[in-house]
Amino acid sequence: xxxxxxxxxxxxxxxxxxxxMLATIMQALDTTIANVALPTMTGDLGASPDNxxxxxxxxxxxxxxxxxxxxxxxxRFGRKELFLTAVVGFTIFSMLCGLAWSLETMVLFRLxxxxxxxxxxxxxxxxxxxINPRERHGQAMAISGxxxxxxxxxGPTLGGWLTENFNWRWVFFINLxxxxxxxxxxxxxxxxxxxxxxxxxxxxxAMLSLGVGALQLMLDRGGEVDWFDWFSSVEIxxxxxxxxxxxxxxxxxxxxxxxxxxxxxxxxxRNFVTGLAFIFVMGVLILASMALLPPMxxxxxxxxxxxxxxxxxxxxxxTMIAMLVVxxxxxxxxARILVVIGFMLTAQSLYTMSSFSPQMDNWLILSSGxxxxxxxxxxxxxxxTVAFATLDARFRTxxxxxxxxxxxxGSSIGVSVVTVLLVRNTQVNHAELSAYINPFNPNLWAxxxxxxxxxxxxxxxxxxxxxIQAMMISYVxxxxxxxxxxxxxxxxxxxxxxxxxxxxxxxxxxxx
Numbered sequence: 001x002x003x004x005x006x007x008x009x010x011x012x013x014x015x016x017x018x019x020x021m022l023a024t025i026m027q028a029l030d031t032t033i034a035n036v037a038l039p040t041m042t043g044d045l046g047a048s049p050d051n052x053x054x055x056x057x058x059x060x061x062x063x064x065x066x067x068x069x070x071x072x073x074x075x076r077f078g079r080k081e082l083f084l085t086a087v088v089g090f091t092i093f094s095m096l097c098g099l100a101w102s103l104e105t106m107v108l109f110r111l112x113x114x115x116x117x118x119x120x121x122x123x124x125x126x127x128x129x130x131i132n133p134r135e136r137h138g139q140a141m142a143i144s145g146x147x148x149x150x151x152x153x154x155g156p157t158l159g160g161w162l163t164e165n166f167n168w169r170w171v172f173f174i175n176l177x178x179x180x181x182x183x184x185x186x187x188x189x190x191x192x193x194x195x196x197x198x199x200x201x202x203x204x205x206a207m208l209s210l211g212v213g214a215l216q217l218m219l220d221r222g223g224e225v226d227w228f229d230w231f232s233s234v235e236i237x238x239x240x241x242x243x244x245x246x247x248x249x250x251x252x253x254x255x256x257x258x259x260x261x262x263x264x265x266x267x268x269x270r271n272f273v274t275g276l277a278f279i280f281v282m283g284v285l286i287l288a289s290m291a292l293l294p295p296m297x298x299x300x301x302x303x304x305x306x307x308x309x310x311x312x313x314x315x316x317x318x319t320m321i322a323m324l325v326v327x328x329x330x331x332x333x334x335a336r337i338l339v340v341i342g343f344m345l346t347a348q349s350l351y352t353m354s355s356f357s358p359q360m361d362n363w364l365i366l367s368s369g370x371x372x373x374x375x376x377x378x379x380x381x382x383x384x385t386v387a388f389a390t391l392d393a394r395f396r397t398x399x400x401x402x403x404x405x406x407x408x409x410g411s412s413i414g415v416s417v418v419t420v421l422l423v424r425n426t427q428v429n430h431a432e433l434s435a436y437i438n439p440f441n442p443n444l445w446a447x448x449x450x451x452x453x454x455x456x457x458x459x460x461x462x463x464x465x466x467x468i469q470a471m472m473i474s475y476v477x478x479x480x481x482x483x484x485x486x487x488x489x490x491x492x493x494x495x496x497x498x499x500x501x502x503x504x505x506x507x508x509x510x511x512x
Contacts, residue, residue, distance in 0.1 A: 012189040019185025027120040028151020033159040037168035047103040062114030071398030079193040089116030091179030098172035122400035141384040142327030157309025204261030211246030275387025283410025318373025335382035342378030350483035429470035
């Protein structure tokens with residue numbers, strides 16, 4: 001590793017941070033804000049319920065493919081120039097999404113929105129690390145994490161409120177003022193960074209794009225093709241084969257090429273590699289639990305969209321509190337201890353969630369949400385800080401891009417797995433519970449003589465109750481699975497090395 005130069009103070013650091021976080025929150029919100037508006041879009045755009053999901057798929061796949069190339073684009077065209085272009089492009093295509101007049105135009109604009117938005121979070125993290133000395137990296141990552149984690153949590157609530165009170169198009173129009181303010185702030189105060197000559201490994205990029213794109217398509221399309229058995233579909237097998245081929249060829253090419261797309265030396269840093277593994281787990285836990293709770297509250301408890309947002313709101317409050325506190329004590333407490341405590345709190349919240357029942361009140365949902373928010377916040381900040389603490393600053397942009405990519409892949413895989421298990425287990429549980437609904441069961445006679453006697457209306461009511469119980473058991477099983485995953489991850493925290501105190505490799509070597 002090269003010897004880092006002393007950190008140089010950057011003017012207007014507070015204003016730069018505000019502009020960076022506006023851009024981050026804008027991009028993070030768009031990963032989930034459009035989800036609740038899909039039913040309304042279906043009618044307005046003349047799309048079928050199956051085809052409308054391409055509005056989400058196009059964005060996810062485009063962002064996943066373009067995230068790894070952020071480092072090369074930043075070196076080639078300039079980090080500041082790329083960031084400004086990404087914010088302008090994202091804002092423009094957000095407006096066009098709001099003006100879309102057909103499904104085809106909406107998918108095209110969402111795809112381009114994903115292309116431009118892919119670089120926003122990695123570059124935001126890179127600049128926050130650059131403009132802060134090492135002793136403030138914990139607070140910088142706390143600020144960044146707040147935007148990254150709160151976006152998906154608040155997205156469905158804000159999207160539902162805008163759709164109900166205005167129009168689904170405002171889900172995209174809301175990005176205009178945010179994008180303009182973020183652009184003006186960064187254009188005025190963001191420090192310029194010198195460009196670096198770096199050849200482009202097109203073959204490596206193509207193979208990584210093939211692997212990532214095919215995997216995202218498989219994860220997103222699996223439920224549409226066949227919820228119960230993904231691999232009964234030829235399409236899923238093709239996407240799986242393409243994904244494995246792309247990743248395999250990319251790995252071999254990276255290890256043997258003279259100038260690979262991603263320098264393999266980046267993976268020699270143990271903290272960074274371990275951080276990638278843990279951010280994958282974090283991706284699974286954050287969005288998988290968030291994917292389960294809204295439909296559970298809607299289907300089983302009958303909550304409207306706005307009520308669901310209010311009930312889930314304390315989760316975001318817990319995350320904010322944890323991040324602000326941890327960001328300030330990072331330099332006093334071993335980061336690994338904080339990560340362990342965070343995972344234990346997350347496991348405790350999931351244990352509480354595994355005791356949910358249709359008869360419970362809001363208290364268990366609120367309390368478990370706050371605890372989980374605290375846990376996630378305690379994990380994200382020290383993990384993000386330690387992952388980059390020992391990494392050479394010249395790898396920083398590539399590293400933040402990989403960090404974002406792995407987190408997003410974990411989210412996609414987690415959501416797909418828990419959703420598939422939910423659907424399958426609901427069917428299995430329904431079949432097992434239904435076996436007890438027969439005229440020879442004395443409990444049925446005691447609970448509903450009419451149903452035991454074969455009355456169709458009563459039987460329909462009993463079937464509805466069985467459906468609720470079957471779904472509840474399936475949700476509980478998913479929460480237990482996530483809890484076990486969290487507990488298994490805890491011992492591996494100590495693979496992280498405690499970084500030595502010293503000056504950070506800030507932007508000094510690169511600033512103009």
